[in-house]
Structures are given as structure tokens and as C-alpha cells.
Amino acid sequence: MAPDTLPRRALADEVVAAAAAREADPAFPAARLARIRAAAARLAASEYRPDDLRHAALLLERQATLDLQVPTASRVPGVSQVKRVLKALMIWYLRFLGHQITAFGQATARFGVTVANRVDAVEADVADLEARVARLEAERE
Amino acid sequence: MTRVLHQFVPNFAAGDAIGVHVRLTQAALRAAGWESEIFYDDAQAAVRKLGRHFTTWEPDADAWVLFQLSTGSRMTSFVLEAGVPFGVYFHNITPPLYFERWEPGAAENLRTALADMRRLAANARFAIANSTFSEGDLIEAGYDPTTTSPVLLDAKELDGPYNHRLLQRLQRETAGGGKRWLFIGRAAPNKCQHDLIAAFAAYREFYDPKARLTLVGGRTSNVYYRSLEILADELGVSAAVEFTDTISDEEKLACYRAADVFVCLSEHEGFKVPVVEAMHFGVPVVALATSAVPETVADAGVLLDTKDPMVVAAAVDRVLTDDAVRADLVEAGRRRFDDFSLERSSRRLLDAIERFVAP
Numbered sequence: 001m002a003p004d005t006l007p008r009r010a011l012a013d014e015v016v017a018a019a020a021a022r023e024a025d026p027a028f029p030a031a032r033l034a035r036i037r038a039a040a041a042r043l044a045a046s047e048y049r050p051d052d053l054r055h056a057a058l059l060l061e062r063q064a065t066l067d068l069q070v071p072t073a074s075r076v077p078g079v080s081q082v083k084r085v086l087k088a089l090m091i092w093y094l095r096f097l098g099h100q101i102t103a104f105g106q107a108t109a110r111f112g113v114t115v116a117n118r119v120d121a122v123e124a125d126v127a128d129l130e131a132r133v134a135r136l137e138a139e140r141e
Numbered sequence: 142m143t144r145v146l147h148q149f150v151p152n153f154a155a156g157d158a159i160g161v162h163v164r165l166t167q168a169a170l171r172a173a174g175w176e177s178e179i180f181y182d183d184a185q186a187a188v189r190k191l192g193r194h195f196t197t198w199e200p201d202a203d204a205w206v207l208f209q210l211s212t213g214s215r216m217t218s219f220v221l222e223a224g225v226p227f228g229v230y231f232h233n234i235t236p237p238l239y240f241e242r243w244e245p246g247a248a249e250n251l252r253t254a255l256a257d258m259r260r261l262a263a264n265a266r267f268a269i270a271n272s273t274f275s276e277g278d279l280i281e282a283g284y285d286p287t288t289t290s291p292v293l294l295d296a297k298e299l300d301g302p303y304n305h306r307l308l309q310r311l312q313r314e315t316a317g318g319g320k321r322w323l324f325i326g327r328a329a330p331n332k333c334q335h336d337l338i339a340a341f342a343a344y345r346e347f348y349d350p351k352a353r354l355t356l357v358g359g360r361t362s363n364v365y366y367r368s369l370e371i372l373a374d375e376l377g378v379s380a381a382v383e384f385t386d387t388i389s390d391e392e393k394l395a396c397y398r399a400a401d402v403f404v405c406l407s408e409h410e411g412f413k414v415p416v417v418e419a420m421h422f423g424v425p426v427v428a429l430a431t432s433a434v435p436e437t438v439a440d441a442g443v444l445l446d447t448k449d450p451m452v453v454a455a456a457v458d459r460v461l462t463d464d465a466v467r468a469d470l471v472e473a474g475r476r477r478f479d480d481f482s483l484e485r486s487s488r489r490l491l492d493a494i495e496r497f498v499a500p
Contacts, residue, residue, distance in 0.1 A: 015459050019449070019451045037450060040338070043368055
């Protein structure tokens with residue numbers, strides 16, 4: 001094992017301290033950093049239960065909007081330019097179709113959210129009724 | 142008597158870590174006197190002739206199978222129904238949670254993969270993981286016995302020809318100043334390229350306004366990939382971030398040669414081959430200490446407990462401006478790469494196989 005001339009743990013701690021010190025400077029553009037942090041946080045993975053109807057409806061809502069900005073990058077020389085030309089020629093057509101599919105998706109998502117709301121309400125009612133039944137049974141005994 | 146061990150790999154690709162590992166495993170087995178073929182369900186054209194479709198395989202009496210497990214596949218049922226003795230080499234499976242919001246279908250496939258992993262456990266004679274982190278998953282799924290052996294990688298392939306034109310172009314872009322960040326890995330939510338773009342935006346804002354970021358890798362999720370482009374645009378760094386998509390091996394090697402630092406903020410990795418490859422090229426590594434990354438990097442990189450953009454930016458700045466730190470990391474990286482030399486890793490893999498497979 002080679003000598004560890006710069007202990008990594010200490011180095012990492014120094015880096016964290018350096019970042020904190022820089023942020024603590026009154027002249028530091030905190031708003032800009034906050035915007036960067038918020039933008040990254042929006043794309044983070046979120047916890048999910050397979051039986052979570054509300055989450056499924058929100059997922060549907062998020063996916064309902066079609067992105068028509070088709071990536072045009074290519075590793076093959078010249079193909080990227082061809083893709084860009086095709087995209088420019090087809091965008092009016094894609095927009096027309098895209099708007100309809102997006103509208104359909106949003107309506108479906110709206111339906112899903114409505115169902116989730118109603119299921120939540122029914123579940124609350126059932127819990128309430130179960131509590132009442134339990135209370136009545138206790139009173140009868 | 143010739144010993145026989147065939148590899149089953151659902152997707153056989155030319156340049157990815159699993160594809161390379163499969164080819165090198167076959168070479169190691171054959172060099173040690175084993176008879177060994179590769180069977181796949183799907184293969185890229187470049188490697189198709191190196192193996193055969195699994196449905197063409199007729200189990201021979203003394204044959205063993207080494208199942209390369211990383212995804213769900215109909216090969217699982219095939220191997221189980223064939224009734225042959227088999228072991229598993231586990232490359233890890235990404236938790237479905239990462240794909241849930243981006244690609245529900247992909248999340249479902251990963252759930253299938255995890256179910257396949259548990260089905261195989263009941264009959265597998267042994268299992269080898271690419272890291273102790275992955276071995277933990279094997280044990281949890283019921284595999285016994287288990288051991289670890291790193292993914293095989295060949296320095297000769299890394300020292301092979303690289304794309305000179307691309308290297309010149311990349312060097313020209315930073316000739317007027319500005320460091321180049323590099324990350325190699327498919328655009329996938331578990332690899333957290335979004336955090337990387339955020340950290341890079343902070344670095345450009347607060348440390349090096351001319352810095353550039355190269356993101357190499359194809360797309361596991363198109364939706365996530367597009368979100369990355371939008372994020373780069375939103376943060377005002379789209380002109381400095383290059384998404385290469387899938388590139389050739391020669392182009393990948395040029396990217397390593399042009400890089401000043403390799404930054405990995407991935408949340409889930411079974412091993413992370415590009416981190417080790419970067420070390421071979423003398424590129425210092427800054428990485429999030431999660432999953433198998435700490436055991437892969439060991440003392441040869443800066444491991445962070447957070448991927449907060451400001452902390453990552455400060456870490457990269459330290460590595461790139463402190464000559465002593467940089468030189469130390471580069472040296473430690475080269476030593477670490479030697480730990481994974483083909484000779485050493487092949488020996489370890491063969492030892493494991495020979496221990497488990499009856500002569």
C-alpha cells in the first residue's frame with residue numbers, strides 16, 4: 001500500500017469548509033446558487049409506492065406534455081445538419097399533432113387526478129365509518 | 142477432460158463494460174484450458190460473430206453456464222429449464238425507483254430483472270459480484286455461496302488508437318483557458334447527470350467561467366436526456382456542455398485524453414469502470430461516495446458525502462488548482478488502476494470459478 005500523503009477524508013472536509021466559507025461571504029451571489037440547487041432538485045428521483053394512485057396520476061400529468069424539440073445530435077458527420085433541416089421542415093406538422101396528443105394526455109391526467117381525489121374522499125369516508133361502527137359496537141357491548 | 146463453461150449474456154454490446162468483460166472472460170477461460178462460448182439474446186453487429194443466439198445452444202453433458210446478470214431476460218427461464226449447473230456473475234441492477242418518473246416501462250423491466258435475479262438464486266450453484274456492494278444484493282436475494290471479482294478491463298484497449306481530430310477539437314476549445322470536466326455513462330436518472338450539470342454551472346459561475354463539460358454516453362432514457370438539455374439551457378451553460386451521445390471507442394479515448402477531471406455524481410453503480418479508466422489516463426477523479434464507487438475509487442480520488450453543487454465545484458477547483466493534490470491523485474490513480482490489471486483480475490475470476498465449478 002502506497003503512503004497516503006494527503007488523507008482523503010481531511011481533503012474532503014477541507015473542500016466542504018472552503019465551499020461554506022465562500023458561501024458565507026456577504027458578496028456571494030446566493031440567489032444564483034439557490035437557483036442552481038433548485039433546478040437540479042427538480043430532476044431528482046422521488047420515492048414511489050406501486051399502489052400510489054395519486055403519484056401515478058401526477059406522473060401521467062408530467063408525461064402528458066410532448067416535447068417537440070427532437071434532439072438532432074449525431075456522431076455521423078453531416079447527419080446532424082440533415083436532422084436539423086428535417087426538423088425545421090416538419091415542425092409545423094409535429095406541432096399540430098403534438099398539441100392534440102398533449103391535450104389528450106392532459107385530459108387523461110385530469111381524469112386520473114379526479115379519480116385519485118374521489119378515492120381519497122371515499123377512503124376517508126370508509127375510515128370514518130369504520131370508526132363509527134367500532135364505537136357503536138363498543139357501546140352495545 | 143476439457144472443462145466447459147459457456148457465458149450467457151442477454152445484451153452483448155461491443156464497447157460497454159459488460160461486453161468487454163464477457164470477451165475478456167472468454168479469453169481468460171480459454172487461456173486456462175476451458176472450452177467457452179458466448180450466447181446472447183441480442184448482440185450488436187460488431188460482436189455478433191463472437192457468439193451465438195442462445196436458442197441455438199444444445200446443452201452438453203458436462204457444461205456449466207455463467208450467467209451475466211444485469212437485466213431481465215427470457216434467457217433466465219431458458220437457463221432454469223435447461224437444468225444445467227450454472228453460476229451468476231452479477232453486474233448489479235439499478236433500483237426501479239430511478240426510472241419511475243421518467244420511463245415507467247423501464248422501471249417495470251427493472252422490477253422484472255430483480256424478480257429474475259431472485260428466481261435464479263434458488264438454483265444457482267454460485268454467484269460472483271463485481272463489488273462487495275453488489276455482493277450484498279446477491280446475499281439479500283438468497284445466493285450462496287458468493288464472492289467478488291472485479292469487472293475485467295484491458296489497459297491495451299485503452300492505449301489503442303484514439304480519434305486525433307476529436308482530441309484536437311477538444312483541445313482547441315480550451316486553448317484559451319478553461320478546464321474540461323468529463324463524465325462517461327449512459328444518460329440515466331441513477332447516474333444523476335442533472336447534478337453534474339448543476340455542479341458544473343456552479344463551477345463556471347464561481348471558479349472558472351471558461352470551463353467545459355463533456356457528457357459521453359448513449360441514452361437509457363430519452364425523456365431524461367432531453368431534461369438534461371433543458372436544464373443546461375436553463376442554467377445558461379448549454380454552450381459549454383457537450384452531449385456526445387453514443388461514440389466510438391476511439392472517440393471515447395480522445396475524450397479521456399482531453400479531460401482535466403472526471404466527475405461522477407452517480408447514486409447507484411455496481412462498479413463504475415470509467416472511473417478506473419480515467420485513472421489510467423492520469424485524470425483525477427471527484428466522485429460521490431455512494432454504492433460501489435468508494436470501493437472502486439479507494440484512496441485514488443476525492444470522495445464526497447454530498448453532491449451539493451457548491452461543494453462539488455469547490456472540490457474540482459481544489460483538485461485542479463492545488464498541484465500537490467492533483468499530482469498525488471494522479472499517482473494514486475495509476476496505482477489503483479494497476480489493482481485492476483487484466484492479469485490480476487483474470488486470475489481472481491478464474492480462482493473463483495475453479496473453486497465453485499467441480500473439475
